[in-house]
Amino acid sequence: MKKQLRLSFLMCVLVAMGLTAPAGAASLWDDRTNWLADARPSRVGDIVTVLINERTDAKDEATMDVQKSSSNSVSDGTGILSFIRSLSLTTSNTSAGDGSVERKHHATGTVACLVTEVLPNGNLVIEGTRDVRTSDEILQFQIIGVIRPQDVNSDNQINSSLIANAELAVKGRGIISRTQKPGVVTQVLQAVF
Numbered sequence: 277m278k279k280q281l282r283l284s285f286l287m288c289v290l291v292a293m294g295l296t297a298p299a300g301a302a303s304l305w306d307d308r309t310n311w312l313a314d315a316r317p318s319r320v321g322d323i324v325t326v327l328i329n330e331r332t333d334a335k336d337e338a339t340m341d342v343q344k345s346s347s348n349s350v351s352d353g354t355g356i357l358s359f360i361r362s363l364s365l366t367t368s369n370t371s372a373g374d375g376s377v378e379r380k381h382h383a384t385g386t387v388a389c390l391v392t393e394v395l396p397n398g399n400l401v402i403e404g405t406r407d408v409r410t411s412d413e414i415l416q417f418q419i420i421g422v423i424r425p426q427d428v429n430s431d432n433q434i435n436s437s438l439i440a441n442a443e444l445a446v447k448g449r450g451i452i453s454r455t456q457k458p459g460v461v462t463q464v465l466q467a468v469f
Contacts, residue, residue, distance in 0.1 A: 316425045317400055322391045324402055325433045326419055332381040340373045383446050385417050399424055418445040
């Protein structure tokens with residue numbers, strides 16, 4: 277009897293909840309998800325993750341050898357020019373120089389970029405920045421460029437080497453950047469000389 281009474285009470289509660297609550301079941305299926313197609317960026321405001329892995333090695337060398345010599349002479353004068361004594365001038369200039377410049381850069385990082393423009397051919401203009409703060413130094417990655425939507429992988433990522441007209445800037449602000457910058461006097465001397 278107690279069991280039937282509990283069951284009846286439970287049924288009443290369930291019926292009362294069903295009458296007062298709006299009818300609608302939660303579904304595990306999300307109607308906005310397209311299971312057949314990749315969600316590649318295609319509109320202004322879409323986000324693309326750029327995997328930055330840039331390495332630059334440049335080396336310039338130059339060698340210069342310049343030699344210049346000249347010789348002039350005047351012999352003793354004759355006749356009315358007898359007062360001219362023998363005169364000889366010799367000059368010689370030799371210059372040699374070697375120059376070498378070697379630069380290496382390596383930048384690695386990840387930047388989430390926004391699509392800022394869709395070009396008529398379907399390519400996308402992207403732009404993004406990322407600031408990384410370490411101690412009292414701020415390192416900023418900035419990237420701008422044009423990508424093809426088909427180059428974006430299924431994880432919505434693109435390698436920086438696939439970006440056309442890429443402008444990648446890595447800037448630092450803080451104590452280290454200030455100490456690496458020459459002082460005012462050094463800058464003036466470098467500008468003059």
